[in-house]
Amino acid sequence: MSENTKKNLQEAGLKSTLPRLKIMEILENGRHLSAEEIYRDLISNNYDVGLATVYRVLTQFENAGIVIKHSFEASKSVYELNDHNHHDHMVCVDSGDIIEFHDEIIETRQEEIAKKHGFKLVDHSMVLYVKKIK
Amino acid sequence: MSENTKKNLQEAGLKSTLPRLKIMEILENGRHLSAEEIYRDLISNNYDVGLATVYRVLTQFENAGIVIKHSFEASKSVYELNDHNHHDHMVCVDSGDIIEFHDEIIETRQEEIAKKHGFKLVDHSMVLYVKKIK
DNA sequence: ATGCTTGCAAACGGTTTGCACGTGT
């Protein structure tokens, strides 16, 4: 897996360094991780890295279109690898679980709404806060 | 207008104090204001209040269902009076303008999606980031 | 050799909190 990753980084104009490769690897295994979570993962795997580096790398990845940043909670952001497969999120208010989904009806409707108001849709964020039905 | 406001506060278990009345008044005139903006509005109208008070009052208002808090930008929150008329927002990425809208098709669809996944929709946030069509 | 990367610690910006004082009921 590492060879491809290396190439991706270089295409993005980023030198393939250990911190970047390791962070990429963590992102491949878990979704919706915070900078802090990624940092702790690295530390607990005995890879000594600075939290600042994690933030810097994540920002670079975001600018390169490699990851997507979400702010489900106002207080902190989470990151996920950009699989170029757009989806939205559902967050369970009890468990904190995050479910991904995609709905074509809503997607189209959003564009129509923007257009109706004289705008072009460039992005959107939609989060459904839900509770499990018992 | 102040009489009603006074009553609203008391029903929420909040004493009707000057800071609260003034903040309420500002919220009645402008939508999507940040704590800082409300604070500066007060100061520039020669009403000396602490920024901490503004935050405290806004939080109390939010808990009382009097205002709604939004995080369009990850860095800061904005507040609007809860007119009990649900709507979503469109943010122009160029000008920062905020447009409110309501779409029944999307609303219904969101509930269907939640249900389809075994959840009940308790809330949602949807922001469309748009650009003016020239 | 060069310029991008990194770690550290300090700074940042929005928000919250402890405390002593002030105010509505």
Next chain:
DNA sequence: ACACGTGCAAACCGTTTGCAAGCAT
């Protein structure tokens, strides 16, 4: 009078930044 509300300054927490040292090309 009493509990609640307030201002101030300090603390907080996630995130960013300046700097000197380190590494990829």
